[in-house]
Amino acid sequence: xxxxxxxxxxxxxxxxxxxxxxxxxxxxxxxxxxxxxxxxxxxxxxxxxxxxxxxxxxxxxxxxxxxxxxxxxxxxxxxxxxxxxxxxxxxxxxxxxxxxxxxxxxxxxxxxxxxxxxxxxxxxxxxxxxxxxxxxxxxxxxxxxxxxxxxxxxxxxxxxxxxxxxxxxxxxxxxxxxxxxxxxxxxxxxxxxxxxxxxxxxxxxxxxxxxxxxxxxxxxxxxxxxxxxxxxxxxxxxxxxxxxxxxxxxxxxxxxxxxxxxxxxxxxxxxxxxxxxxxxxxxxxxxxxxxxxxxxxxxxxxxxxxxxxxxxxxxxxxxxxxxxxxxxxxxxxxxxxxxxxxxxxxxxxxxxxxxxxxxxxxxxxxxxxxxxxxxxxxxxxxxxxxxxxxxxxxxxxxxxxxxxxxxxxxxxxxxxxxxxxxxxxxxxxxxxxxxxxxxxxxxxxxxxxxxxxxxxxxxxxxxxxxxxxxxxxxxxxxxxxxxxxxxxxxxxxxxxxxxxxxxxxxxxxxxxxxxxxxxxxxxxxxxxxxxxxxxxxxxxxxxxxxxxxxxxxxxxxxxxxxxxxxxxxxxxxxxxxxxxxxxxxxxxxxxxxxxxxxxxxxxxxxxxxxxxxxxxxxxxxxxxxxxxx
Amino acid sequence: xxxxxxxxxxxxxxxxxxxxxxxxxxxxxxxxxxxxxxxxxxxxxxxxxxxxxxxxxxxxxxxxxxxxxxxxxxxxxxxxxxxxxxxxxxxxxxxxxxxxxxxxxxxxxxxxxxxxxxxxxxxxxxxxxxxxxxxxxxxxxxxxxxxxxxxxxxxxxxxxxxxxxxxxxxxxxxxxxxxxxxxxxxxxxxxxxxxxxxxxxxxxxxxxxxxxxxxxxxxxxxxxxxxxxxxxxxxxxxxxxxxxxxxxxxxxxxxxxxxxxxxxxxxxxxxxxxxxxxxxxxxxxxxxxxxxxxxxxxxxxxxxxxxxxxxxxxxxxxxxxxxxxxxxxxxxxx
Numbered sequence: 001x002x003x004x005x006x007x008x009x010x011x012x013x014x015x016x017x018x019x020x021x022x023x024x025x026x027x028x029x030x031x032x033x034x035x036x037x038x039x040x041x042x043x044x045x046x047x048x049x050x051x052x053x054x055x056x057x058x059x060x061x062x063x064x065x066x067x068x069x070x071x072x073x074x075x076x077x078x079x080x081x082x083x084x085x086x087x088x089x090x091x092x093x094x095x096x097x098x099x100x101x102x103x104x105x106x107x108x109x110x111x112x113x114x115x116x117x118x119x120x121x122x123x124x125x126x127x128x129x130x131x132x133x134x135x136x137x138x139x140x141x142x143x144x145x146x147x148x149x150x151x152x153x154x155x156x157x158x159x160x161x162x163x164x165x166x167x168x169x170x171x172x173x174x175x176x177x178x179x180x181x182x183x184x185x186x187x188x189x190x191x192x193x194x195x196x197x198x199x200x201x202x203x204x205x206x207x208x209x210x211x212x213x214x215x216x217x218x219x220x221x222x223x224x225x226x227x228x229x230x231x232x233x234x235x236x237x238x239x240x241x242x243x244x245x246x247x248x249x250x251x252x253x254x255x256x257x258x259x260x261x262x263x264x265x266x267x268x269x270x271x272x273x274x275x276x277x278x279x280x281x282x283x284x285x286x287x288x289x290x291x292x293x294x295x296x297x298x299x300x301x302x303x304x305x306x307x308x309x310x311x312x313x314x315x316x317x318x319x320x321x322x323x324x325x326x327x328x329x330x331x332x333x334x335x336x337x338x339x340x341x342x343x344x345x346x347x348x349x350x351x352x353x354x355x356x357x358x359x360x361x362x363x364x365x366x367x368x369x370x371x372x373x374x375x376x377x378x379x380x381x382x383x384x385x386x387x388x389x390x391x392x393x394x395x396x397x398x399x400x401x402x403x404x405x406x407x408x409x410x411x412x413x414x415x416x417x418x419x420x421x422x423x424x425x426x427x428x429x430x431x432x433x434x435x436x437x438x439x440x441x442x443x444x445x446x447x448x449x450x451x452x453x454x455x456x457x458x459x460x461x462x463x464x465x466x467x468x469x470x471x472x473x474x475x476x477x478x479x480x481x482x483x484x485x486x487x488x489x490x491x492x493x494x495x496x497x498x499x500x501x502x503x504x505x506x507x508x509x510x511x512x513x514x515x516x517x518x519x520x521x522x523x524x525x526x527x528x529x530x531x532x533x534x535x536x537x538x539x540x541x542x543x544x545x546x547x548x549x550x551x552x553x554x555x556x557x558x559x560x561x562x563x564x565x566x567x568x569x570x571x572x573x574x575x576x577x578x579x580x581x582x583x584x585x586x587x588x589x590x591x592x593x594x595x596x597x598x599x600x601x602x603x604x605x606x607x608x609x610x611x612x613x614x615x616x617x618x619x620x621x622x623x624x625x626x627x628x629x
Numbered sequence: 630x631x632x633x634x635x636x637x638x639x640x641x642x643x644x645x646x647x648x649x650x651x652x653x654x655x656x657x658x659x660x661x662x663x664x665x666x667x668x669x670x671x672x673x674x675x676x677x678x679x680x681x682x683x684x685x686x687x688x689x690x691x692x693x694x695x696x697x698x699x700x701x702x703x704x705x706x707x708x709x710x711x712x713x714x715x716x717x718x719x720x721x722x723x724x725x726x727x728x729x730x731x732x733x734x735x736x737x738x739x740x741x742x743x744x745x746x747x748x749x750x751x752x753x754x755x756x757x758x759x760x761x762x763x764x765x766x767x768x769x770x771x772x773x774x775x776x777x778x779x780x781x782x783x784x785x786x787x788x789x790x791x792x793x794x795x796x797x798x799x800x801x802x803x804x805x806x807x808x809x810x811x812x813x814x815x816x817x818x819x820x821x822x823x824x825x826x827x828x829x830x831x832x833x834x835x836x837x838x839x840x841x842x843x844x845x846x847x848x849x850x851x852x853x854x855x856x857x858x859x860x861x862x863x864x865x866x867x868x869x870x871x872x873x874x875x876x877x878x879x880x881x882x883x884x885x886x887x888x889x890x891x892x893x894x895x896x897x898x899x900x901x902x903x904x905x906x907x908x909x910x911x912x913x914x915x916x917x918x919x920x921x922x923x924x925x926x927x928x929x930x931x932x933x934x935x936x937x938x939x940x941x942x943x944x945x946x947x948x949x950x951x952x953x954x955x956x957x958x959x960x961x962x963x
Binding site for chain 1: 725726727728729730731733734738745748749750751752753755756757772774775777778782783784785786787788789790791792801819820821825827829831833840841849851853854855856857858860861862864878879880881882883888889890891892911913914928952953955956957958960961
C-alpha cells in the first residue's frame with residue numbers, strides 16, 4: 001500500500017527523515033517493499049487495516065518507534081437536521097453516517113493532488129479528491145453522491161433480484177441477487193463498499209453533495225468482490241474488517257476539509273450506528289509474558305508500551321487489566337498483548353536461550369527414510385533424480401480450478417512425466433537414466449481417492465535396448481534392500497512381485513524402458529534386517545550347460561524351472577551366453593547357463609556335480625524340448 | 630686366485646651402474662658367456678689346476694658363478710618391476726558416473742539432518758488436504774481476508790477420501806502447517822518435529838513462483854517453550870546451514886496460526902541485502918485448541934520455510950522453474 005511521506009510529515013512534523021523511518025517500520029511494524037521519491041510502499045499486515053492503513057496510523061507507529069505519543073486531535077460529530085437514510089439489514093452495515101452539504105465551487109488543491117499522486121490515486125475533481133484524501137489519511141473509504149440527483153430516500157439493502165449497474169468509469173456490470181447496495185427510489189446508486197455509480201456522480205456542476213462514511217460487513221464485501229470480480233481500493237480495505245469508529249473519523253476529517261477548502265455548508269447529518277460500543281479489557285501478567293516470550297522487562301518499560309499504544313492500564317494485584325484502544329480490533333488475547341510489547345520494545349532484543357527439554361525418542365517417518373535409502377542406491381547405479389509436476393493431462397482426480405488445460409488432473413502415475421523427461425533429454429544425451437519418488441493420486445469407484453508414494457524409473461538409450469539395464473537396476477535395488485522378489489511376464493509387461501505380491505510393473509516403449517512401483521508397499525516389506533551367514537570354506541564349482549531350444553521358449557521360464565529343483569548345493573544360476581537366429585524360421589536359440597555349486601559341509605565331488613547337472617539337463621530336455629550340446 | 634674377490638666386486642659395481650635390461654645382459658655375457666665369459670673361463674681352467682689347488686679353488690669359483698647368476702637374475706627382476714615405460718597409465722579411464730540427487734533432495738536432507746541432530750522427529754502428511762486442516766484448524770475461517778494469502782487449488786466437490794465417512798471440501802495443501810494439527814492430535818507434548826513436503830499454490834508461474842514447491846514445517850511444544858527458545862533453535866539452524874558468518878533478524882509479521890508472528894531475514898557475508906527466509910511464531914491458542922491441547926498447559930513455536938528458496942540461495946540458482954524442468958544439464962550439476 002502506497003503512503004505519502006509528505007502527508008506523514010504534515011501529520012507529525014517531528015517525523016524522522018524519509019530513509020530513517022524505513023528501519024523503524026521494518027523493526028517494529030511492517031515490511032517496506034519499495035521507496036520512490038515521496039512514496040513508501042508498505043505491506044500493511046492483514047489484521048492491521050483498521051488502525052494502520054491510513055497515514056495517521058503509520059504516523060502513530062513511527063511515533064511509537066521513537067518512544068513518543070502521537071498528538072492528533074479528532075473533532076466530534078454533530079448531528080443536524082434530517083436526511084432520509086435507512087439501513088434495511090444492519091447485519092451487513094453496522095454504521096452509516098450521511099452528511100448533506102451545499103457548496104459553490106470546489107477546485108482541487110495542489111497539495112491534495114500531490115498527496116494523492118504519492119498514494120497512487122488519480123485526481124478527478126475537488127470533491128472526489130477530498131474523499132480519496134480522507135481515505136489515505138484515516139484508512140476509511142469515503143464516497144460522495146450528487147445529492148440533487150438522488151431521487152427520494154437513501155436505502156442500504158440487499159437486492160433480491162439480479163440487476164445491472166453502470167459504474168463511475170462507465171462500465172456496465174451485472175450484480176447478482178443478494179448484493180449489498182446503496183439505492184434510492186429509482187434503483188442502485190452504488191455497490192456498497194465496492195464501487196460508486198454513474199447516476200449520482202459528482203461533476204463540476206454539482207451544488208449539493210451527500211458524503212457517506214459507512215461500515216460494511218467484511219464477509220459481505222468479500223463475497224461481492226468474488227461474485228462481480230471487481231476489486232477496488234475501497235473493497236480491499238472493507239474486506240479487512242474496519243470498525244464503525246473509523247467511519248466517524250473519516251466523516252470528521254472530510255467535513256473539516258470540505259468546510260475549510262470549499263466553504264461548504266452543512267445542511268444535515270445523520271448517524272446510524274447499530275453495533276454496541278464495547279470496552280475490550282484483557283488481563284496481562286508479567287510472569288506469563290516472561291514465560292511465553294522468554295524475556296524479562298521492567299514493569300515501567302511494559303507500562304510505557306501501553307501508554308504509547310494508548311491503552312489504559314489498571315493494576316489488579318498480580319496482573320494488569322489493559323483497556324484496548326477501540327481502533328485495535330486485532331487485539332483479542334493476552335498473546336496479542338505480548339506481541340505488542342515485544343515488537344514495540346524490539347523483537348530482536350529477545351535473547352536466544354537453549355530450550356530445557358528431556359531428550360525423547362525421535363522418530364523418522366519410515367517412508368521418508370526409505371526414500372533417502374532408495375535414492376542413494378539408485379544414484380549409485382548412475383541414475384539421476386528428477387522432480388516433475390504433480391499435475392498432468394491424464395485421467396485422474398480432477399481439479400475444480402486447474403491452472404491450465406494440460407494440468408487439469410493430478411498425476412496417477414509418475415512414468416508419463418518421466419517418459420517426457422527422457423525424450424526431452426535425448427536432445428543432449430544418448431543415454432538418460434532417471435527416477436522420481438513422489439506422491440500420486442489414485443481415483444477409485446464412486447469418486448473416492450487416495451494418495452500413495454510411487455517410485456518411477458525411466459531409462460533410455462538411443463543406440464540400444466535398455467530393458468535389461470532397467471531390470472538389472474530393479475534387481476540390484478531389491479537385493480540391496482534384501483527383498484524377496486520375482487518377475488513374471490504378462491504379454492509385453494513384466495510384473496514385479498515382492499514377497500509374492502504385485503508391487504509394480506515394467507515395460508519397454510521404443511527405446512525407453514519404464515518401471516512404476518508402489519513405494520508404500522515397498523516400505524511395508526523393506527524393514528527386514530540382514531543377518532550374518534558364515535563364509536563357506538569349501539570350493540565353489542562352476543559348470544556350463546549349453547542348450548538349443550525353439551525361439552518361443554522364454555529364458556525366464558527356464559530359469560525359474562531350474563531354480564525350482566531347489567537343491568541346497570546350487571548357489572547361483574546365471575545366463576552367460578545367448579544366441580538367437582536372425583529369423584524365427586532358423587529355429588535356433590542357444591542359451592548357455594552357468595550353474596555354481598557349493599556345499600557348506602565338504603568339498604563337492606565331481607560325481608555329485610554330475611548328478612546335479614544331469615538333473616538339470618533332463619529337465620531342459622523334457623520341459624523345453626531342448627537339445628543339450 | 631686372489632682375483633676372485635676382485636671379480637665379484639667388479640660385478641657388483643657394474644650391475645649397480647646399469648639402468649637398462651640390455652646393460653645387464655651385456656654384463657651377463659661378459660662374465661658368464663658360454664664361449665668367452667670371464668667366469669666361464671675360470672671354470673674351464675679348473676681342470677688344469679693341480680690337485681691341491683683344485684680342492685681349494687673349485688668350490689670358490691663355483692660359488693662365484695652361482696652368486697653372479699643370482700645377482701644378475703635379481704637385477705633383471707628389479708629392472709622389469711621399475712621399468713614402466715611400456716605401460717601407459719595415463720590413458721583415458723573407464724567412465725564411471727554416480728547419479729545425481731535432485732538439488733532439492735540435497736538441500737532438504739541438509740536441513741532435516743540439522744534438526745534431527747537437535748532431537749527433532751521427522752513426520753509426513755497428505756498432499757490432498759481437507760479444508761479443515763489446511764485452513765479452519767489453523768485459525769483461518771472462511772471469508773477471512775488472510776485466506777487470500779494462499780491461492781488454492783481445489784479438488785472437484787464430488788470427490789471423497791477413501792475410508793473417510795465425512796463429506797469435506799478437499800484441496801491441494803497450500804502449506805505444510807496442517808501437519809502441526811495432525812501431529813498434535815495424536816501425540817502428547819513435549820515434542821519437537823519437522824515435516825518436509827510438497828505444497829501447492831494456484832498462481833502464475835515465473836522465476837520465483839511455481840504451482841508446486843516444497844516446504845519444511847517445524848513445531849516444538851512443551852510446558853515453557855518460548856520465543857527465546859525459538860531464537861536459539863533458528864540461530865543454530867541458520868548458522869549451520871548458511872555458515873557462522875551470516876547475520877539474521879526477526880521482523881514483526883502476521884500469520885493467523887501464530888501469535889506473536891515473525892519473519893526471519895538473513896544477510897549473507899559480503900552483501901547488504903536482507904533476504905526473507907522463514908515465517909514463524911508462537912503457536913496460536915486456537916490452533917492448540919483445534920488439536921485438543923490446552924493453551925494454559927502447553928506452549929511452543931512453529932516455523933515454515935521454502936526448500937526451493939533455500940536451494941536457490943545456497944547454490945545461486947536464479948529461476949525456480951529449473952527444479953521441475955527435468956533438464957539433466959541442470960540436475961547433474963549437483
